[in-house]
Amino acid sequence: CEDCGKSLIGECKLHGPLIRAKDRVIPSRARLTLPHYLTLRVLELRAGNQQILGVFAKKVIQKRTQFGPYVGQLSTKLTCYDESRLVLQVLKDGGKYFLDTPNEDCGNWMMFVRLARNQEEQTLVAYQHCGEVYFTTVKPIEPHTELKVWYAADYAKFMEASAVFIKEESDVSPLPPVAKEPVDPWICSSCGGTFATFALLESHQCIHKDRV
Numbered sequence: 001c002e003d004c005g006k007s008l009i010g011e012c013k014l015h016g017p018l019i020r021a022k023d024r025v026i027p028s029r030a031r032l033t034l035p036h037y038l039t040l041r042v043l044e045l046r047a048g049n050q051q052i053l054g055v056f057a058k059k060v061i062q063k064r065t066q067f068g069p070y071v072g073q074l075s076t077k078l079t080c081y082d083e084s085r086l087v088l089q090v091l092k093d094g095g096k097y098f099l100d101t102p103n104e105d106c107g108n109w110m111m112f113v114r115l116a117r118n119q120e121e122q123t124l125v126a127y128q129h130c131g132e133v134y135f136t137t138v139k140p141i142e143p144h145t146e147l148k149v150w151y152a153a154d155y156a157k158f159m160e161a162s163a164v165f166i167k168e169e170s171d172v173s174p175l176p177p178v179a180k181e182p183v184d185p186w187i188c189s190s191c192g193g194t195f196a197t198f199a200l201l202e203s204h205q206c207i208h209k210d211r212v
Helices: 153-158 198-211
Strands: 038-046 050-057 073-075 089-092 095-100 124-129 132-137 148-151
Touching: 124 153, 148 153
Parallel strands: 124 148
Antiparallel strands: 038 050, 073 095, 089 095, 124 132
């Protein structure tokens, strides 16, 4: 104690405890990478103070805006599974690896983007390019709208999932999801593939353009 000049174990009985100053809380790596025109919102607070977060637009985001690459740890086994997020894998050196994000310091802000339960709320499409995963907007995103993602057609095949994911509110089944057949499918003139919406077809045709 600097006041009485004694070396004590614990608090000084005469002058009391020290005033503790706490370090400033530093945001995680994932939160620090969030673009300035996006924001995180707490959608739900679960047991153990676990926050369910969503990514929302603060201004209009144009169609065909690309985000990425997705940052995660390459792993042969998924250690952190959340049914509200997409499971992502990449092809590296002939092997198929998960993009694992066990905590916020292992990834970037894209780990917070939730999956789309239907076509109406889907704003992003996920796809693989040169061993990395990117998200691209499939339509203009208005302010206060949540960014939600699903697989592109070719990436869905790679992930062994459906190209169109329609999930009912009461459906709590894990992956793989079940697709509903489109009524009037859009047909790709290059490969003959069918897609439920023009947005999916347009995203798919970009792959043909890249290959050319």
